Amino acid sequence: MNIKIISSTDRANSNALAVSNYVSLLYHQEGIEAEVISLEDFPIADVIGGRYGEEVESVQAFNKPIVEADGLVFVIPEYNGGFPGILKLFVDYLPFPKAFEQMPVTFIGESAGAFGGLRAVEQFQMITNYRNALQFSERVFIPRVNIEFDRKTGLKDDFKQALLESQVKKFIAFVSNNT
Numbered sequence: 001m002n003i004k005i006i007s008s009t010d011r012a013n014s015n016a017l018a019v020s021n022y023v024s025l026l027y028h029q030e031g032i033e034a035e036v037i038s039l040e041d042f043p044i045a046d047v048i049g050g051r052y053g054e055e056v057e058s059v060q061a062f063n064k065p066i067v068e069a070d071g072l073v074f075v076i077p078e079y080n081g082g083f084p085g086i087l088k089l090f091v092d093y094l095p096f097p098k099a100f101e102q103m104p105v106t107f108i109g110e111s112a113g114a115f116g117g118l119r120a121v122e123q124f125q126m127i128t129n130y131r132n133a134l135q136f137s138e139r140v141f142i143p144r145v146n147i148e149f150d151r152k153t154g155l156k157d158d159f160k161q162a163l164l165e166s167q168v169k170k171f172i173a174f175v176s177n178n179t
């Protein structure tokens, strides 16, 4: 099974990347190698000025493992009450209409604030819904991420940690049932 975890910001040393790496370990514990792909590596310099619909080699190479995945986990921080701009740019350079079509996807939000990226995730869900992705609805939200998340041990709150572990197990089953 080919699951990819998308760290959905280009901010260096992001919490999204730390959470993604931790979640990848949880998948590993379930016997699934879930590689992390960071939007820090999206070749933004190659699309300056707008190269929509063109065949940009670096973009195609970046997108290939994502388009070929069986399922995607988006780890999304909240920026200004929404998801980061780089995430929309990335989606706008995915092949249309193929990318996300019937693709199992799920979501983890994180933020400094009290709502754990709820707004960011729900806004991004509208986009994946438009692109006919199959949404696994047990989302996980990490509020006050700098306090509540530890890079080695995960979420300090036992209930939220259980939700995260449950999402991992159930998303594997969801992907399995939909590929």
Ligand SMILES: Cc1cc2nc3c(=O)[nH]c(=O)nc-3n(C[C@H](O)[C@H](O)[C@H](O)COP(=O)(O)O)c2cc1C
Residues within 6 Å of the ligand: 009, 011, 013, 014, 015, 016, 017, 077, 078, 079, 080, 081, 082, 110, 111, 112, 113, 114, 115, 145, 146
């Ligand atoms: C541009 C920007 C906008 C932000 N806007 C919000 C916000 O609207 N709500 C919030 O709770 N935190 C906001 N934050 C704080 C981030 O949610 C918090 O620092 C988060 O951990 C950043 O995620 P990252 O480390 O994955 O980039 C913002 C941070 C940045 C860089």
